[in-house]
Amino acid sequence: MSRVGIRELAAELGMSISTVSRAMNARSDVSAATRERVTAAAERLGYRPNQSGRTLRRGATGTVALVIQTNTARTEMGETFYFNLCDGLQQTLATRSLDLVVLPVGASADRDRFLVNAVDRHLADAYIVSNTDRTDRRIEYLTQRAVPFVTLGRGGAADHAWLDLDFEGVAAHSVARLAGLGHERIALASDDRDINSTWEYACGYRRALAEHELPADGGWEIRVPDTPEGGTVLADRLLDMSPRPTAVVLAQETLAIGLYRRLREAGVEPGRDLAVVGFRKNPVCDYLVPSLTSFEVSLVDYGRRLGEIVIGLLTASPDDEPVHEVWEMTVVPGESDAHPPCEKAAG
Amino acid sequence: MSRVGIRELAAELGMSISTVSRAMNARSDVSAATRERVTAAAERLGYRPNQSGRTLRRGATGTVALVIQTNTARTEMGETFYFNLCDGLQQTLATRSLDLVVLPVGASADRDRFLVNAVDRHLADAYIVSNTDRTDRRIEYLTQRAVPFVTLGRGGAADHAWLDLDFEGVAAHSVARLAGLGHERIALASDDRDINSTWEYACGYRRALAEHELPADGGWEIRVPDTPEGGTVLADRLLDMSPRPTAVVLAQETLAIGLYRRLREAGVEPGRDLAVVGFRKNPVCDYLVPSLTSFEVSLVDYGRRLGEIVIGLLTASPDDEPVHEVWEMTVVPGESDAHPPCEKAAG
Structure with a gap:
């Protein structure tokens, strides 16, 4: 039986995934009427946020790793993205007793080798990979090793799970x-x-x-x-x-x-x-x-959604399609x- | 036999610990003459940076955790401290094949409970605790549990290892x-x-x-x-x-x-x-x-020194005194x- 995901729920409602997700999270920037419509449709279709009805396929560590590069001009100038994202991400992971660890890739490190090393050492059950390039060998590597992962930024050939800003x-x-x-x-x-x-x-x-x-x-x-x-x-x-x-x-x-x-x-x-x-x-x-x-963009909400996707990865069955989700922003x-x-x- | 540490070396030379550390790291802001004096004295007294002559008391994880709070005004405005610090810290930990994980404490988390949870789950062999208060229950807890730790910022009653800016x-x-x-x-x-x-x-x-x-x-x-x-x-x-x-x-x-x-x-x-x-x-x-x-302050050097202190913790014998080190800054x-x-x- 095909599971009703947020994608199907959004299609049914004629809304964007972002709006549905925000409504499910009872965000104040979504009207009460929209929230009610979404909640009613979710109940009717049997959509369960956070996949809470499924068993977590927990690995050895109970942790999720967010891999970020620390050697960017952005971190020199003032980093305002990742720490705020972590807040929402962690809140959602905590609902399944998953710990979040951040793996900083330093200036002198080879980021491909860094990830191979982390996977070899079983630092986490699932990985969130950021700063994706158009051609990104890390995506190929994680796919081959069958390690659960989602990229923050879609990356080139995108048949893995990803979440991206619009x-x-x-x-x-x-x-x-x-x-x-x-x-x-x-x-x-x-x-x-x-x-x-x-x-x-x-x-x-x-x-x-x-x-x-x-x-x-x-x-x-x-x-x-x-x-x-x-x-x-x-x-x-x-x-x-x-x-x-x-x-x-x-x-x-x-x-x-x-x-x-x-x-x-x-x-x-x-x-x-x-x-x-x-x-x-x-x-x-x-x-x-x-x-x-x-x-x-609300980075806390964005992080929460990322957490949902990670939990989805750890509860997925083989016939689940990977999440591909573009997050709307407001001028x-x-x-x-x-x-x-x-x-x-x-x- | 009492080990010659950086403190004894600095006292012998009549220099600050910070200058000695920078000289040992061959920093360009230390004159060649000073570097030679420090190196000669280190050799004479048998000072070994990084405790490389000792065996690492490795725990179950091979990782070191840096605990930071993500819910500060500073991370909202532009965080320019921790990621740069991580660069140097990671470089030094890598020399002993230790992985660095950052544990972000979110806005809604109780930071005391967060640390207890991390220790209970054995997320790391040693902890670096930042954002220390004058009275900080985390210090007491880690001391009681005999978990190797260093605080970034000295904390109130300071008979544990700490590194602090001046x-x-x-x-x-x-x-x-x-x-x-x-x-x-x-x-x-x-x-x-x-x-x-x-x-x-x-x-x-x-x-x-x-x-x-x-x-x-x-x-x-x-x-x-x-x-x-x-x-x-x-x-x-x-x-x-x-x-x-x-x-x-x-x-x-x-x-x-x-x-x-x-x-x-x-x-x-x-x-x-x-x-x-x-x-x-x-x-x-x-x-x-x-x-x-x-x-x-060179945050990379500061991070390197922090890494040395952590390695020291993992190689310490019971008669070693904890490191208390104030890092100089230049106007x-x-x-x-x-x-x-x-x-x-x-x-």
Whole structure:
């Protein structure tokens, strides 16, 4: 018998998985009416969150490992993602008496070998792998070893379980906002590594340009290091263009810090002379003036959902399909894209 | 036979433990001459870093756990401490084939119970406990259970192993800088929780005021939440005072963010009208103008030393004294305390 999962429940209701999950978690940003509809449908279809009706296939350790890289520019600048994610993740794992351990992969470590070592030592019953690349040997390795795992970020060939933020949707939404203001030359800035999220973001950007019948130019897709200096390099690249783009969307919102600073040094006012839209609403960017338009996600809820998926892995039967889930984000409008294009400044 | 430890080596050389440790790690901020002196003395006295001559008392897991709290304002604002520390810690543990696991204590967890649970489940052979309070039940518990552990931050009654930043020395140095500029009304701002580092910092502040024969006023010791809003509250408290302090030293440097903002709203220019000195040089504060005078620490080196102490715990014999080590920090002068007191603004 096929199990009713959150996917089937969402399809039945004509809602997104994200909304259904939030309703099941009784989130305050979901209306009471929606919560009631979801709860009623869940009961009717026999959907059980957390797979609480099933027995946990517990391994030797009773722990779940979250593998993260500590050697990123992001952890240097101020890490605001993983610790908050852990909060929700741990809450959900605790309902099944699973412990969460974080395995930090250091600067000098080979991340593939690191994971092989962790699996060989049986550090955990299941693994959550983050910072996935388009081609990621860790996914192949874990699949071959038949170790339960989920990737945070979908990774390239994705027939394993994954949970991902809606990079494509956010990029498309960002372009649509700018198109609505009359911007016609919209640049994209992203990380220069071959990470999957960057690829997804670029897909959404290109799709939205086409949908809004806006010109596309390969030269407007700028790839820079995801560091404060990367934002400076981005500014220089934009300032060198003629005609200059009137707006830029950022796959990594922290690029805005160096971008703002360098634009101002060149007498170009961010927000007024160049519109900017960031990815995730990040406390590290909170002090920026003008405030950066970006997209909100509850990391605690996201972590809770990740925990549900992990518990699902440990209770799965062979005919269960792996979870593939994109998590919606909500725009938080700022002042950084409040103006129509400034043709004089761009000239 | 009593073993020659880093403490005895430092005493023999008339150097600080921190300098000796950095010299043994061939750090570039230690002169070649110092390195040679330290190496020669280490050889003469038979000091072996990393206790590599001893057998590791390996437990069941081969792992070391770093316990950290994820529910702090600091992790919300941008965490720049633990991940960088992990890098050095892991490098050293790897030399003895020990794995590092991070155990995040979530917002809803009771941290005492969390640790008891981890110990009961034998998650690790040794524990590194951070965020220590003046009275910390976890220290008592681990001591009773005879579990190898070191605290990051000394904790109250400190006959266990600990490694700590030099909160007292930094506070005294900060007051001395300001006294040298002619400041006479120097306030202190710190976290309103009963954490040990805050207490150490206040001791250094009071000692330095006495040494420089400066007035002390209990009302100048301001305790606020360690959040961005805390900095705002701090500004309001300072602005309400008459006569107003002309300088403030911050036990938590991130308070500067809200402090700067609110001072400006009140027409008081940080640096010029109120001198400010922060604690740790923190990338989250890098954008502040005027740049914040603060104190640098290599977190990778600090993590390496922590790793050495952990390995020491796992190779210790009963007559070894626990390591008690204060890690020096180096001032990085900024523009935030570049001016003599502004009596007009303070009047």
